[in-house]
Amino acid sequence: MSGPGSRLEWTDIRRDLLARIQTGVWKPGDSIPREVELAAQYGCTRSTVGRALRDLATAGFLERRRKGGTTVSANPVRKAPLEVPIIADAIRKSGKVASYRLLTCHIGMPPRVVSARLGLGPAGAVMFVAALYLADGVPHQLEHRWLVPAAMPGLEAEVLERTPVDEWLLHNAPLTRATIEIEAIDAPKAVADALQMPVGGAALLVTRQSWRQAQVIGLLQLYHAPGVKLSTAI
Amino acid sequence: MSGPGSRLEWTDIRRDLLARIQTGVWKPGDSIPREVELAAQYGCTRSTVGRALRDLATAGFLERRRKGGTTVSANPVRKAPLEVPIIADAIRKSGKVASYRLLTCHIGMPPRVVSARLGLGPAGAVMFVAALYLADGVPHQLEHRWLVPAAMPGLEAEVLERTPVDEWLLHNAPLTRATIEIEAIDAPKAVADALQMPVGGAALLVTRQSWRQAQVIGLLQLYHAPGVKLSTAI
DNA sequence: CAGTGGTCTAGACCACTAG
DNA sequence: TAGTGGTCTAGACCACTGA
Numbered sequence: 001m002s003g004p005g006s007r008l009e010w011t012d013i014r015r016d017l018l019a020r021i022q023t024g025v026w027k028p029g030d031s032i033p034r035e036v037e038l039a040a041q042y043g044c045t046r047s048t049v050g051r052a053l054r055d056l057a058t059a060g061f062l063e064r065r066r067k068g069g070t071t072v073s074a075n076p077v078r079k080a081p082l083e084v085p086i087i088a089d090a091i092r093k094s095g096k097v098a099s100y101r102l103l104t105c106h107i108g109m110p111p112r113v114v115s116a117r118l119g120l121g122p123a124g125a126v127m128f129v130a131a132l133y134l135a136d137g138v139p140h141q142l143e144h145r146w147l148v149p150a151a152m153p154g155l156e157a158e159v160l161e162r163t164p165v166d167e168w169l170l171h172n173a174p175l176t177r178a179t180i181e182i183e184a185i186d187a188p189k190a191v192a193d194a195l196q197m198p199v200g201g202a203a204l205l206v207t208r209q210s211w212r213q214a215q216v217i218g219l220l221q222l223y224h225a226p227g228v229k230l231s232t233a234i
Numbered sequence: 235m236s237g238p239g240s241r242l243e244w245t246d247i248r249r250d251l252l253a254r255i256q257t258g259v260w261k262p263g264d265s266i267p268r269e270v271e272l273a274a275q276y277g278c279t280r281s282t283v284g285r286a287l288r289d290l291a292t293a294g295f296l297e298r299r300r301k302g303g304t305t306v307s308a309n310p311v312r313k314a315p316l317e318v319p320i321i322a323d324a325i326r327k328s329g330k331v332a333s334y335r336l337l338t339c340h341i342g343m344p345p346r347v348v349s350a351r352l353g354l355g356p357a358g359a360v361m362f363v364a365a366l367y368l369a370d371g372v373p374h375q376l377e378h379r380w381l382v383p384a385a386m387p388g389l390e391a392e393v394l395e396r397t398p399v400d401e402w403l404l405h406n407a408p409l410t411r412a413t414i415e416i417e418a419i420d421a422p423k424a425v426a427d428a429l430q431m432p433v434g435g436a437a438l439l440v441t442r443q444s445w446r447q448a449q450v451i452g453l454l455q456l457y458h459a460p461g462v463k464l465s466t467a468i
Numbered sequence: 469c470a471g472t473g474g475t476c477t478a479g480a481c482c483a484c485t486a487g
Numbered sequence: 488t489a490g491t492g493g494t495c496t497a498g499a500c501c502a503c504t505g506a
Contacts, residue, residue: 009494022410022446034472045496050473066503067472075320075404080414081313082466089309170309175468176256180314182464184418184438202436204418212256230416232316234409243475268491279477284492300484301491474502483493 008044014052016042021061021072028074032062035070080232084180084208087133087141087166096135100164103130103194110146117209118148118216126218127155131165132194139225142194147218175210175217182206182230187223195225204228242278248286250276255295255306262308266296269304314466318414318442321367321375321400330369334398337364337428344380351443352382352450360452361389365399366428373459376428381452409444409451416440416464421457429459438462 017038020026033041038049053070056062060077064070091098107127109115115124129145145165147155152173159168169175187195187203195203204224210217224230251272254260267275272283287304290296294311298304325332341361343349349358363379379399381389386407393402403409421429421437429437438458444451458464 007495022408028405036472045498046473047497048495050475051494054474064473065505066474067470067505068503069472075323076408077320078318078412079315080318080412082316084312084314084468086309171262174256174310178312178314178468180466180468182416182438183462184436184458184460186436200434202418202420204416204438224418226418228417232414234318234412234414241476270491279479280492281478282476284494285475288493298492299486300493301486301489302484303491469506471505472503475500477499478497480496481494484491485488486490487488 008042008048010048010051010055013038013042013044013049014055017052017056018061021056026072028072028076030072032070032072078234080234082180082230082232084178086164086170088164091133091135091140094135097137099134099137101132101134102160102165103132105129105160107149114146114219117219118146120148125149127152129160129165130194131160133164139195140228141225142191142223144221144223145218148216151212151215151217169217173217174212176212178208178210180206180208191223195223197226201226204230206230242276242282244282244285244289247272247276247278247283248289251286251290252295255290260306262306262310264306266304266306312468314468316414316464316466318412320398320404322398325367325369325374328369331371333368333371335366335368336395336399337366339363341383348380348453351453352380354382359383361386363399364428367398373429374462375459376425376457378455378457379452382450385446385449385451403451407451408446410446412442412444414440414442425457429457431460435460438464440464 026032035046035049035053039046042049053062053064057064060079061073062070063073088098088100105127107125110118110120110126110128118124118126120126127147127149129147131143132139133141133143143165149155152169154172155168183205184202185205186200187197189199191203192199192201197203203226206222206224208220208222210220260266269280269284269287273280276283287296287298291298291304294313295307296304297307322332322334339361341359344352344360344362352358352360354360361381361383363381365377366373367375367377377399383389386403388406389402417439418436419439420434421431423433425437426433426435431437437460440456440458442454442456444454
């Protein structure tokens with residue numbers, strides 16, 4: 001059976017297996033055939049079905065265990081990839097003109113909440129940067145950054161007059177790890193003014209803390225103007 | 235060179251390559267050696283370095299082209315995996331007791347905005363479901379769903395009295411594709427009352443539209459109580 | 469202990485694409 | 488057209504883990 005038409009690729013097998021899952025041929029919790037059997041069915045080697053199975057497993061559709069075999073996930077946890085782009089790029093991609101304004105840039109003591117999160121002692125001064133990104137001249141996103149100077153040699157206020165902070169950091173102080181939190185807050189006055197929105201209105205706040213290896217780089221707070229949405233897809 | 239100590243695995247090679255990128259041995263835009271050369275350097279086969287390279291490419295660190303070779307991404311776009319969990323599971327995972335209340339469940343005409351997004355004609359009635367999820371008895375998340383009845387045979391209000399909507403759907407009307415939008419809104423009265431928060435306060439709104447193949451399943455709006463955050467990490 | 473997935477090797481052919 | 492990555496095969500050994 002299965003005329004040798006043209007050779008099967010692992011994506012073909014992936015598609016076929018996924019169809020069996022999504023159409024209910026294999027139900028959540030079911031065990032599916034071993035790699036060797038599937039390989040025989042598809043007329044290919046174990047490596048090839050293995051690649052398809054592995055891919056479905058990392059996507060959350062299958063669970064695999066040595067000796068236990070492969071089963072269909074009972075509660076597939078889908079993951080939506082949320083992109084962390086260069087802001088100017090994102091604005092341009094939506095067909096608008098991106099511009100940038102540096103609001104503040106100085107070294108000083110951060111609020112306690114911030115220094116606590118950054119794990120800094122009471123004497124730890126950091127650089128504070130406030131910047132505004134505009135789309136077609138309209139405020140799009142306000143960002144507050146607290147940056148640990150030790151982690152970024154060569155950062156000067158002058159540089160940030162011309163280069164958006166995020167781009168400078170990406171090329172000069174790349175992160176290796178970051179945590180991200182997304183929440184809605186009532187816009188305080190400073191935020192509302194910058195984004196030209198009413199005080200107390202709903203703003204989307206993205207807080208990101210980043211590290212390079214074990215070294216804390218800094219804390220970033222992004223405030224999005226009303227109407228701005230984060231989008232993704234599964 | 236490179237004493238054969240113990241055999242290298244592809245994750246070892248991945249780690250080593252990533253280190254070369256992150257420490258700046260290879261800078262953004264640089265071309266890196268061909269697979270064959272790397273294989274020789276690491277003393278393994280092309281398949282093994284290939285797997286490491288492929289993985290770094292899908293993670294956004296490398297860009298690969300046939301004949302063009304492999305280069306370090308100039309603007310690495312990091313992707314943060316945002317999980318879409320069963321709500322009760324998420325609540326339990328945070329160490330709290332999850333409970334659920336069905337508020338409304340009836341068939342009728344949806345608001346115009348909704349029927350437009352669902353691609354329904356003016357005669358398209360849908361099922362509307364409002365439900366509240368609580369953590370330790372405190373309102374955690376309110377959800378409004380508009381579900382196309384054709385896509386979900388067997389859905390009855392009675393069922394939803396006992397089973398959380400999201401779990402029922404996961405097992406009975408699995409989605410194959412979804413779009414997700416995240417934004418902050420001023421809570422309207424209905425939302426504010428359900429979440430026990432002030433009217434006009436900031437609420438986090440997640441809107442999700444889902445399909446099974448080409449068939450629209452429905453539209454979901456999740457309102458998160460103040461203080462609730464979506465978290466992820468890179 | 470035995471069975472399953474995880475990994476590697478050595479080789480081959482092919483698809484794409486830069487020059 | 489020639490060089491690169493993408494894929495497959497056939498075989499092997501090993502790590503984990505359920506019975």
